[in-house]
Amino acid sequence: MFSNKAVKATLFVSMLMLAGLMPLQASAACNLVSTKDNSPLNIKIVDSDTPEAKEFLTTCINPYTKLYAADPEKAKAGKRKFGYYSCTQCHGGNAGGQTAVSIIDERWQYAKHDTDKGLFETIAGGTNMGMMGWHQQVANNPDMVPTDDILKIIGWLRASYQGGGDKPWLK
Numbered sequence: 001m002f003s004n005k006a007v008k009a010t011l012f013v014s015m016l017m018l019a020g021l022m023p024l025q026a027s028a029a030c031n032l033v034s035t036k037d038n039s040p041l042n043i044k045i046v047d048s049d050t051p052e053a054k055e056f057l058t059t060c061i062n063p064y065t066k067l068y069a070a071d072p073e074k075a076k077a078g079k080r081k082f083g084y085y086s087c088t089q090c091h092g093g094n095a096g097g098q099t100a101v102s103i104i105d106e107r108w109q110y111a112k113h114d115t116d117k118g119l120f121e122t123i124a125g126g127t128n129m130g131m132m133g134w135h136q137q138v139a140n141n142p143d144m145v146p147t148d149d150i151l152k153i154i155g156w157l158r159a160s161y162q163g164g165g166d167k168p169w170l171k
């Protein structure tokens, strides 16, 4: 039979586990969804991810957005990635539009693009209307774009924003 002491000890351990688990569940992941069909966009944290990438995949907050808004010199890192992955081919060298839409004005293709999470979902997973998914886990190709580079690009796009209205991504 269990002694009263053993029962108490077990209870105590379960309570500790629960207490430990609850905060984990609350902040476990930024639940990304595909812009194509709203299904889960399964992008995992990998060993090679930067602290910024890990932060975003757990909190949905892009740490580069505020950093680049405050420091245009730093934002250039995002512009370099934009060129490196040839986003320029369709969106133009300064992202103001070429064969494809401007991505620095207030005309968003999808309303959720006023959040960094929404913009990430579109760049990482692609759309049904002409843009492929660029994330290396989505394309299943290590030469494609890792989480951190997408975040840097988004940070630069936000810092380059030319549209009106407020900037909800800075809140």
Ligand code: HEC
Pocket: 082, 085, 086, 087, 088, 089, 090, 091, 100, 101, 102, 103, 107, 108, 109, 110, 113, 119, 122, 123, 127, 128, 129, 130, 131, 134, 145, 153
């Ligand atoms: C082959 C042409 C092409 C390339 C290259 C391309 N895009 Fe796009 N992009 C598009 C098209 C077309 C759309 C509009 C998609 C839609 O409406 O569904 C789009 C939409 C977007 C949007 C949403 C625009 C809005 O106004 O809401 C973002 C952000 C974006 N692209 C970022 C990127 C980034 C970052 C890269 C490089 C990694 C890239 N694109 C490369 C064609 C391209």
